[in-house]
Amino acid sequence: MPPPRPYTLVAELSYRCPLHCPYCSNPVDIGGDRWRAELETEHWTRAFREARALGVVQLALTGGEPMVRRDLDELVSAAREAGLYSTLVTAGTTFTRARAASLKTAGLDHVQVSIQSPDPAENDRIAGVRSFEKKLAAARAARELGFPLTINCVLHRQNLDRIEEILVLAERLDAQRLELANTQYYGWAVANQGALMPTRGQLERGEEAVRRFRERVGPRITVLWVLPDLHEDLPKPCMGGWGRTTMLVAPNGEALPCQAAATIPGLTFPNVRERSLGWIWNESDAFTRFRGTDWMQEPCRSCPLGRQEEDWGGCRCQALRLAGDAAATDPVCRFSPHHTTVVAARDLPQTDEFTYRTTRSPRGGDGGAGSPGGLSRRPRPAGV
Amino acid sequence: MTSRPRLADGARLTYDDVREEHLLLIPEGAVRLNETAARVLELCDGERSVEEIATALSVRYSGADVTDDVRELLEGLGERGLVLDAAA
Numbered sequence: 001m002p003p004p005r006p007y008t009l010v011a012e013l014s015y016r017c018p019l020h021c022p023y024c025s026n027p028v029d030i031g032g033d034r035w036r037a038e039l040e041t042e043h044w045t046r047a048f049r050e051a052r053a054l055g056v057v058q059l060a061l062t063g064g065e066p067m068v069r070r071d072l073d074e075l076v077s078a079a080r081e082a083g084l085y086s087t088l089v090t091a092g093t094t095f096t097r098a099r100a101a102s103l104k105t106a107g108l109d110h111v112q113v114s115i116q117s118p119d120p121a122e123n124d125r126i127a128g129v130r131s132f133e134k135k136l137a138a139a140r141a142a143r144e145l146g147f148p149l150t151i152n153c154v155l156h157r158q159n160l161d162r163i164e165e166i167l168v169l170a171e172r173l174d175a176q177r178l179e180l181a182n183t184q185y186y187g188w189a190v191a192n193q194g195a196l197m198p199t200r201g202q203l204e205r206g207e208e209a210v211r212r213f214r215e216r217v218g219p220r221i222t223v224l225w226v227l228p229d230l231h232e233d234l235p236k237p238c239m240g241g242w243g244r245t246t247m248l249v250a251p252n253g254e255a256l257p258c259q260a261a262a263t264i265p266g267l268t269f270p271n272v273r274e275r276s277l278g279w280i281w282n283e284s285d286a287f288t289r290f291r292g293t294d295w296m297q298e299p300c301r302s303c304p305l306g307r308q309e310e311d312w313g314g315c316r317c318q319a320l321r322l323a324g325d326a327a328a329t330d331p332v333c334r335f336s337p338h339h340t341t342v343v344a345a346r347d348l349p350q351t352d353e354f355t356y357r358t359t360r361s362p363r364g365g366d367g368g369a370g371s372p373g374g375l376s377r378r379p380r381p382a383g384v
Numbered sequence: 385m386t387s388r389p390r391l392a393d394g395a396r397l398t399y400d401d402v403r404e405e406h407l408l409l410i411p412e413g414a415v416r417l418n419e420t421a422a423r424v425l426e427l428c429d430g431e432r433s434v435e436e437i438a439t440a441l442s443v444r445y446s447g448a449d450v451t452d453d454v455r456e457l458l459e460g461l462g463e464r465g466l467v468l469d470a471a472a
Contacts, residue, residue, distance in 0.1 A: 005402065007414065055402045057414050085396060085409040110394050110411040148394030148411050176393065176465070177411055219465030 005055030010248040015064040019091045020128030022354035023154050023189040025259045031359045038251045041071045045078035050277035052082045062089035073106040080107030092138030093131050100141040111142040112150040118165035128356045139173045152179035156196035163206045167213045182228035186260040191355045194348045230345050235314025235330035242290035255280045257287055260317035264326045290316050299335040388471040389458050390430030397425055424454055430470030
């Protein structure tokens with residue numbers, strides 16, 4: 001059977017970012033040598049053409065902060081020329097009206113601006129840098145130029161109680177979409193689980209607020225509400241299934257089936273500098289290893305609910321992290337022998353202190369000492 | 385009911401020559417369209433009324449009255465926020 005055709009290419013243009021969000025889904029070793037050499041313009045433009053030929057229609061230009069790429073206008077033009085629908089996923093701090101206008105001319109289709117909280121001081125504390133006002137200005141610039149606007153806000157214990165304010169802010173900014181994704185515990189969020197894990201009550205109140213908002217506003221604003229799956233007892237179809245809908249290219253050119261796949265030992269990721277996206281999608285070990293259902297172990301293999309092709313075994317990276325085996329059933333599943341690790345994670349000791357994301361090298365001399373893995377405890381206050 | 389329908393901001397019609405089908409591309413999504421729906425949406429420019437769109441299409445379908453079909457299709461897309469009324 002031929003593999004399914006992908007719909008989405010996630011292009012992580014750079015891991016550089018002015019923000020230091022403690023739940024960032026980027027790898028925790030973004031300061032390391034592996035990620036240092038970013039792709040050249042022509043690598044990306046070729047990848048966009050190859051993606052379209054494979055069936056991709058949606059392109060997410062993300063990072064890190066994609067605005068740090070000096071060739072962004074050129075990349076956007078190339079995406080449009082290839083026939084892709086492009087979304088810029090930005091922190092907004094450098095998305096000025098002038099930059100927005102030039103990206104519009106280049107053919108950008110859609111802008112997604114992140115906020116960390118609807119409260120200015122809390123936003124800046126979570127982002128680790130003063131940024132709230134610039135984010136609002138970015139959202140307004142996007143609308144003034146006629147871009148459809150998505151506001152995204154990653155939810156966790158420290159901002160979930162403000163969900164009503166988030167909904168109202170998105171409405172006030174004239175957003176067409178609002179992505180309320182509860183933190184998933186990959187990347188930097190793992191180190192911050194005790195500071196981020198929401199309570200069951202917070203999630204229930206959040207869900208109720210979203211329901212009322214949808215009822216009041218109707219189709220004018222689409223609200224995506226993504227539950228944190230550690231509070232579930234059946235797994236999500238992570239990435240719509242391994243190698244089924246999405247491919248991700250990291251700033252250094254490595255192609256991955258998901259943002260956290262680099263944590264899986266024994267997988268090597270082909271690089272778009274050396275291989276075509278077609279070969280990567282159809283032939284590479286990285287994309288075929290967990291595709292379909294043949295790789296499944298028990299209890300997935302004889303799933304009592306027959307969900308093999310519904311949840312595709314859940315998340316491989318979570319299986320690795322909590323069960324110690326990337327080919328195991330996602331422990332979110334109540335039939336997993338490791339499900340107790342998920343239940344236990346809901347009640348971790350709480351802390352309000354964050355381990356902030358940084359691209360400084362773990363071996364660097366200026367800070368970063370102390371915590372496990374050499375992660376720095378505080379963002380550098382310079383420029384704030 | 386939309387009287388002078390237009391596509392929602394950022395929605396873009398395209399033909400996917402890989403899958404060989406019409407698509408309405410929207411922020412982070414795609415709606416698959418049959419041939420007729422694609423023809424209708426091509427005419428949703430915020431200038432033409434629903435009646436004018438139906439008239440233009442009926443020529444293509446040997447004069448058959450397609451007003452109800454067009455109306456139904458646009459209502460469905462309107463409920464999903466994909467088509468707006470430019471006159472509103």
